[in-house]
Amino acid sequence: MNKIITGLLAGALALSAAPAVLALDALTLQLKWVTQAQFAGYLVAESKGFYDEENLDITILPGGPNIAPEQVIAGGGADIIVTWMAAGMAARESGVPLVNIAQPFKRSGLMMICPTETGITEVADFPGHTLGVWFFGNEYPFFAWMNKEGIPTDGSAGGVTVLQQSFDIQPMIQGQADCISVMTYNEYGQALDAGYGPENLTIFNYTEMGNDLLEDGLYVMEDSLDDPAKVDAYTRFVKASMKGWQYALENPEEAAQIVVDMDDTGAATLEHQLYMVGEVSKLVDADDPALNMETYDRTVQALLDQSIIKATPEGAYTTVVTDALK
Structure with a gap:
């Protein structure tokens, strides 16, 4: 019996001496x-x-x-x-x-791109066109930009029509929007893969324009x-x-x-x-x-x-x- 008690005590002491494993x-x-x-x-x-x-x-x-x-x-x-x-x-x-x-x-990695065939070369060309914009909280930089430029976003005369854009470049390819939103690290790469680039796009980079949020x-x-x-x-x-x-x-x-x-x-x-x-x-x-x-x-x-x-x-x-x- 003494041997059993001694053995249990030694085991307990060994456990207490072991480094504690902290829960993550x-x-x-x-x-x-x-x-x-x-x-x-x-x-x-x-x-x-x-x-x-x-x-x-x-x-x-x-x-x-x-x-x-x-x-x-x-x-x-x-x-x-x-x-x-x-x-x-x-x-x-x-x-x-x-x-x-x-x-x-x-x-910011946010940009707006417009195929050259739309005739858009500067912000002043936006009125009368449809622009693709992501929503679910991603729309705020765009609306802040348009507000800064004084361009209405309700589709009225002198303003633009806003298309709730899918998270890809299809609205541009399918002609649903004249310009679309892209991220430099994602959808712009898709545009490049589809044959678009600086030679046939007008690119509005939010950071370069000082509109980056x-x-x-x-x-x-x-x-x-x-x-x-x-x-x-x-x-x-x-x-x-x-x-x-x-x-x-x-x-x-x-x-x-x-x-x-x-x-x-x-x-x-x-x-x-x-x-x-x-x-x-x-x-x-x-x-x-x-x-x-x-x-x-x-x-x-x-x-x-x-x-x-x-x-x-x-x-x-x-x-x-x-x-x-x-």
């Missing part, structure tokens, strides 16, 4: 769109184990045309979302208290920031994500393959994802996730001018996470 902090990330290289940093961080290194268990949820990240997080389906600032601020004013905690994308940022619910443990988890998440972005931009071929491998739908192709990584690299600052206040102020002013939001937001961003990474 679970976070769910909701992407703004389907699995693609627009989100390469997060997908690479997951694939390469960078989140594990930060004691995080990350679930990444793909988005899609019928998924609004703002609604997902409001319903408790995510801890962090990737969304455009215009959509985030509009949601905040409507009662979903979103807060920007980091801004990896520093520049902040796009893919990381947002959380405001009340979660009252929990120091949650803030710590967010900080480790952003740290690992930026490591993922750095790796992706330095290793584009591997990053593109990781995106393809993680796309459960099988729709992602290696060639297109490699193109996307290259274009996204022009928009992301992999060394600095902090919010640029000049671009933030311009985004806010554009939203106010268009009455997309009615008042200057208070508490719509925090630097607590990015400050901790300096």
